Amino acid sequence: MFSSNDIHTITEFSRRPAEHLKRLSTSKRPEMYTLNGKPSVVMQDAESYERMAELADYADSILKIRKALSETGRPLDSFTEEFEVRMGIRD
Numbered sequence: 001m002f003s004s005n006d007i008h009t010i011t012e013f014s015r016r017p018a019e020h021l022k023r024l025s026t027s028k029r030p031e032m033y034t035l036n037g038k039p040s041v042v043m044q045d046a047e048s049y050e051r052m053a054e055l056a057d058y059a060d061s062i063l064k065i066r067k068a069l070s071e072t073g074r075p076l077d078s079f080t081e082e083f084e085v086r087m088g089i090r091d
Contacts, residue, residue: 006031010040 010033013020020043024031030044044052084090 002030002032008033010035 006029008020008031013033020031024043024045028045028048030042030048032039033041033043035041081090
């Protein structure tokens with residue numbers, strides 16, 4: 001997911017934050033920042049992050065719908081009859 005151009009040190013960021021933020025805004029790609037040679041934080045422009053969050057929510061909804069459709073439920077007639085009796089709306 002990250003190319004070598006997308007990996008920077010936190011020290012680099014702290015020395016030239018405006019340059020890094022401009023690149024993030026222009027490229028729309030997330031960048032990984034390292035601390036002591038290890039991945040520490042990922043930064044991304046707000047617009048791209050919001051889009052990613054929307055897609056994640058959509059994917060989560062699809063998974064929930066698929067799970068619900070795969071479950072065996074009770075027949076609608078059986079539920080309706082019991083519901084009407086319980087709610088006192090049956091003749």
